[in-house]
Amino acid sequence: MSRFWRTWTIGWCWAVSLFGLILAASAFEATSGPTRLLFGLLNAHAALDLDAPMRFSLGILGAVTVGWSLTLLAAVQAAHLLGDRARPIWMLVIGSLVVWYVVDSALSVATGFGLNLLPNTIFAAAFLLPIIGGGVLKPPAP
Template sequence: MNGKWQAQMQLWCGAVMVFGLVLMSGAFEATGQMANILFDILDGPGPVTWDPALRFSLALMGAVTLGWGATVLAVVRGTGDMPAAQALALWRGITAALLLWYVVDSALSVATGFWRNALSNTVLIGWYLLLMRRNTATRAVSAASS
C-alpha cells in the first residue's frame, strides 16, 4: 500500500473518530454544543429532548463510532506488512461490514425522519469506496510492474 493511500485512509478514519467525539459531546449538557449543532443540521421531525436516555445513547454511539474509526485505523496501519492475499481478505471483510452499516444506518435514518444523516453516510461510504478503488488500482499497477 502506498503512503498516499495510507495517509488518505488515516484522514478518513480521523473523520469517523471526530464524528464519534461530536456524538459523545452530547453526553453532558456542559459539553453538548457540538451535538446541538449536529441535531440542528440533521433537522429531524421534531424538537430534541435532552433527557438522560438521549444523553446515554449519544455517549454510547459516540464511543462505538470512535472505536470503529480506531479499528479501521489499526487495519490501515497493519495491512501494509501483510501478504497481499491476507490484506485483501481483511479489506473485503471491512468493506462488507461498512456496507452493512451503511444500509442499516441510512434506512433507519430515513425511517426515523433524519434523512440528512443518510446523505452524510453516503458521502462517507463513497469516500471509503473511492479509496478502496484507488488501493486496488495501485496494487494492480505494482503487481504488473514487478
C-alpha cells in the same frame, strides 16, 4: 495503494473517531453544542431533546463509534503492512462499512432523518474511493 491514499484512509479513521467524540460529548450539557448543531442540520423541523436517556444513548453511541474507528484504523494499518496480500482484510473492512451504511441509512429514513443519507454516502464514498481506486482489491499476482 499510494502514500496519498494510505494517508487518506488513516485520516478517514481519525475523522470517524472525532465524530464519535462529538456524539459522546453530548452526554453533558456543557459539551453538547456540536451535537445539537449536527442534529439541527439533519432534522431542522424538530429540536433535539437531550433528556437523560438520549444523553446516555448518544454517549454510548459516541464511545462505540470511537471504538469502531480505532478498530478500522488497526485493520487499515495491518492491510497496508500486508501490501499485495491484504485483499481479504480490505474485503472485511468493506463489509463492515456496507453493514453500517445499510443499517444506519435505513434507520435514518425510517425515523424521519432521511437527510442523514447524504453524509452517510459522502462518508462511505470517501473511504471506498482509495480502496477501489487504489488497486488493493486486485488478486495478488501469481
